[in-house]
Amino acid sequence: MATGSRDGTAKLWRVDAQGRGMLLRSMRDNSGDVLCMALCPDGRVLATGSRDGTIYLWDAEGAGLLEILSGHGGEVLSVGFSADGGSLASGGADRTVKIWRAIGN
Secondary structure (H helix, E strand, O other): OEEEOOOOOEEEEEEOOOOOEEEEEEEOOOOOOEEEEEEOOOOOEEEEEEOOOEEEEEEOOOOEEEEEEEOOOOOEEEEEEOOOOOEEEEEEOOOOEEEEEOOOO
């Protein structure tokens, strides 16, 4: 499970069958509130959308920040990976949808 926070932190958790969570890692390089997030289908990349209009791509296995995507003129309100993980779509408060090439593709 992934969570985002107003302090700019994204966290990955392991949740057991009883609903108890164990923090796996915390990622804090966002310069704005984390408003949305998506995990790549293979589980290796986490995308977070921020209030400052940027998208951060994180190595979900712990290697840290992979890339920062800039291009929205306002808050990033949604992010989502394609089924094959080859691209990422984002929607912003600037009323645009952008398609990005995902890391490694």
